[in-house]
Amino acid sequence: MAARIGGPADILLRTAQFLLGVFVMSMGTAMTVRALLGTTPVSSLPVALEPALPFTIGMLTAMLNILMLLAQILILRRRFPPLQVLQVGAAFAFGAACDLSLWILRDLEPSGYPAQLALSLGGSALLGVGVWIQVSAKAIYLAPEGLVAAIAQVTGREFSTIKILNDLVIVAVAVLCSLLLYGRLEGVREGTVAAVFLVGLTVKACRWAWARLRSRGGPEGGRRRICED
Numbered sequence: 001m002a003a004r005i006g007g008p009a010d011i012l013l014r015t016a017q018f019l020l021g022v023f024v025m026s027m028g029t030a031m032t033v034r035a036l037l038g039t040t041p042v043s044s045l046p047v048a049l050e051p052a053l054p055f056t057i058g059m060l061t062a063m064l065n066i067l068m069l070l071a072q073i074l075i076l077r078r079r080f081p082p083l084q085v086l087q088v089g090a091a092f093a094f095g096a097a098c099d100l101s102l103w104i105l106r107d108l109e110p111s112g113y114p115a116q117l118a119l120s121l122g123g124s125a126l127l128g129v130g131v132w133i134q135v136s137a138k139a140i141y142l143a144p145e146g147l148v149a150a151i152a153q154v155t156g157r158e159f160s161t162i163k164i165l166n167d168l169v170i171v172a173v174a175v176l177c178s179l180l181l182y183g184r185l186e187g188v189r190e191g192t193v194a195a196v197f198l199v200g201l202t203v204k205a206c207r208w209a210w211a212r213l214r215s216r217g218g219p220e221g222g223r224r225r226i227c228e229d
Helices: 008-035 041-052 057-079 082-104 113-136 143-155 159-182 190-215
Strands: none
Touching: 008 041, 008 082, 008 113, 008 190, 041 057, 041 159, 041 190, 057 082, 057 143, 082 143, 113 143, 113 190, 143 159, 159 190
16 A cells, blocks of 8 residues: 655655645645535535534544544455554544634635635645645555555555545435435535546546656656655
8 A cells, every 4th residue: 555665755755745735635625615515525424414513524534534544454454554554643633634724714705606616626626636645655645545545456446436436435425414414415515526526537637647747757756756656
């Protein structure tokens, strides 16, 4: 699941890239929440549960990440890399980043449906970029991406394809919880449906674009961690 870690400089570079990806992801998530057209698939369940529970969206996101980490252990068993236990810390860091990003964008209120749609789609695309950045670090994953990577490893399917399927499952659970708890949809709308496909497609587009750049004489993979597939 993760590449071999080198010396201190390599660790520092990978960590910086990972944290950059986490922050970009949290901002993308916050944008979709503020758009009020349904949030991203992975956040749809925390957003759906938040009104019924005494926890913030970030706290619920961290809890969901822990559950996904346990799923990785069950799937990979002895092949689970011990380093990925650090996903526990990453889960709480991402949850805190989500709450921070929501606070930063607390006054963002798009006026009119076109502005809402643009904010929602932009947030989903930004989330996809963040996913690509942190996964390309090949250090530790956030649990949702770690789960997708684990399934991709076991099945041999492409990461972006598994990402879309995983998102669909989470959205289905969020819809079920919303209907059972409130009798209506909460946090799931057309923006969520668009994000199911847009996030995965953005990841695929980023990988394709970077591969094209490298093939035309761009930076070598060994010198720039972000270029690794």
